[in-house]
Amino acid sequence: MRLETLTKTSLVFFFIVLSFLADWQTNLLLFAGFSLLGALQIFLQTEFISIRRAYSRFLLYAIAASALITVLNGFFLRDGDVAAEVLGITFYDAGLQFGITTGARLAVISVSLFLFFVTTPLRRLIQFFQQAGLPGQLTVILFLALHFIGQVPARISQIYTAQEARGAPVRGHAIARLKAFLAILFPLLLSSISETLERGAALEARGFRGELTAVSTTPFPLVSKVIATAVFLATLSLLAYSLLP
Amino acid sequence: MSKRISEEFSGPMLPFIALCVALNLTVGQVAAALKLPLYLDSLGTVLLAVLAGPVSAIVAGSFANLLASAMGNPPMMFFIPVVIVIGGVTGMFARFGWFRRWYLVVLGGILLGIPTAGLSSVISAYVFGGVTMGAADFIVLFFRSQGFSLHQSTLIQAFIMDPFDKVVTYLIVFILLRNLPERLLNRFPGVLNIKPKQSDRGLNSNAP
Numbered sequence: 001m002r003l004e005t006l007t008k009t010s011l012v013f014f015f016i017v018l019s020f021l022a023d024w025q026t027n028l029l030l031f032a033g034f035s036l037l038g039a040l041q042i043f044l045q046t047e048f049i050s051i052r053r054a055y056s057r058f059l060l061y062a063i064a065a066s067a068l069i070t071v072l073n074g075f076f077l078r079d080g081d082v083a084a085e086v087l088g089i090t091f092y093d094a095g096l097q098f099g100i101t102t103g104a105r106l107a108v109i110s111v112s113l114f115l116f117f118v119t120t121p122l123r124r125l126i127q128f129f130q131q132a133g134l135p136g137q138l139t140v141i142l143f144l145a146l147h148f149i150g151q152v153p154a155r156i157s158q159i160y161t162a163q164e165a166r167g168a169p170v171r172g173h174a175i176a177r178l179k180a181f182l183a184i185l186f187p188l189l190l191s192s193i194s195e196t197l198e199r200g201a202a203l204e205a206r207g208f209r210g211e212l213t214a215v216s217t218t219p220f221p222l223v224s225k226v227i228a229t230a231v232f233l234a235t236l237s238l239l240a241y242s243l244l245p
Numbered sequence: 246m247s248k249r250i251s252e253e254f255s256g257p258m259l260p261f262i263a264l265c266v267a268l269n270l271t272v273g274q275v276a277a278a279l280k281l282p283l284y285l286d287s288l289g290t291v292l293l294a295v296l297a298g299p300v301s302a303i304v305a306g307s308f309a310n311l312l313a314s315a316m317g318n319p320p321m322m323f324f325i326p327v328v329i330v331i332g333g334v335t336g337m338f339a340r341f342g343w344f345r346r347w348y349l350v351v352l353g354g355i356l357l358g359i360p361t362a363g364l365s366s367v368i369s370a371y372v373f374g375g376v377t378m379g380a381a382d383f384i385v386l387f388f389r390s391q392g393f394s395l396h397q398s399t400l401i402q403a404f405i406m407d408p409f410d411k412v413v414t415y416l417i418v419f420i421l422l423r424n425l426p427e428r429l430l431n432r433f434p435g436v437l438n439i440k441p442k443q444s445d446r447g448l449n450s451n452a453p
Contacts, residue, residue, distance in 0.1 A: 200257030
């Protein structure tokens, strides 16, 4: 089943709010549920190996990060009783409790946002912004930004290699590395600014003016609007309930 | 819509705004690859705030954080308020002419570091429990182990790193603008933020 971007946005908002209000056990259950759902969606319906790999890596990273947050807090925050002693290292109750609460919350936030973005191609996300009334100029900026995000690292790599060949101290001490950084940054900025101004002149010649007006696109489907409103009301109710004495 | 904002989003400026979004996302990675203890993830925002204006800088910074979330760093979305402060305050400093003198640039960087440190520490403490999966987390943990509260620890960490990072970012932009050819500089609406006034240069504006 494919969810509309508006529906997904409202659901992500709901789960982020929920992750702050729920205890760590509920958050761990939510994380496990999301991970399973994401795995089913991605491994059964996506033929792209790169997306499968990215998802697997992300899950491993999220689990490792949450475990690390728990262990580090358990070791550094020496409040409360001693919870465990492993290989001569003492872990404390309050630190472990804080670590697992934070780790579980971050895992839920990360996996819900990751699932949203991995199932929403950037072009569909931009289309969603347009439907929500984003002015045409801002849509152009987003599309151009996607172009530059692909282009700038390649240019950085070229300049890096060239400067390294000229003997820039890319592996020296901190000051030397800062100099090497500037030796990469300035040619990159100067050439990129020059290029963007040329592109800008071409856009102006094609009639782009500085008016931030919304472009008319197809409106959101009624079902999406109803679901989003219901989820939004549920989120508000949850917040209100949590604030009750 | 005011004429100023209209100028910021004029046709020639759109690709430059997009470039600044990409710079925010990529320059920080170069700094990390060279093992420099700097974020430099607001270089594009600062450059844009000086050369165009605060509104486009806020837009570019917000887009950069949104795209960073979409590209595998979800927590970045929560730091959009910090970007808004960086764009707005830098745009204001630029209009005051602070990017004409190096000592004002340093002062501006320090002053900007104060609200951004305060804001990012609140987000870091209350949203992420002081954990943002970076090297700064160890500083937070160190201060927590010394008996400081979570918010105090994130605040101290932010005050150690943010003003330094902002001063370096401001200085890089200042040096870049000094070296930018005049024919390029003249095409930006914020050119008067950088060039000394004619009266400062001893020129008579009424001269033929």
